[in-house]
Amino acid sequence: MRKETGQTINHKRVYRLMKVKGIQSVIRRKKEIPSFYSQHVAENVLNRNFQAAEPNEKWVTDVTEFKYGNGQKAYLSAILDLHDKSIVSRVVGHSKTTHLFSRR
Template sequence: MKQMGIQAQIRKKKRYYDKKEVYVVSDNVLNRDFHATRPNEKWVTDITYIPYKQKNLYLSAICDLKRHSKPL
């Protein structure tokens, strides 16, 4: 690796979370029924992060299940 001038990337250590923490789990209200009969009846969301310039950007997508576009 030294001859080729390359170097391994070292990842940051993951934070340790104490197992004594209490996590809140929400009820599964949709129960895999993603069909909505009217607008604003069912909304879904997803949150993800995007690594950018040694920081994380967070993206939250929100979708109304009645008004979502059809897949191509």
């Protein structure tokens, strides 16, 4: 219903007038979700206890995205030993793939 005049306009009339004027709506397709987004979520074994009594008892990891240059990206994955807060391993890549999570 039009607010100004209170008239009801049929949707088919709107489609016909849009076709005459060459107006069409833009329908964007949903982007396909890449496979690396559907990763397995591990059980919370640390339970927010980030202290380790011995070396190699608890390791944690994270992937950080860096943007540089003309829209380029780099990904840094580091593995940290919670005993002495030292970096056990690190990997740098240009795509966010599973090789970033493996130890080298």
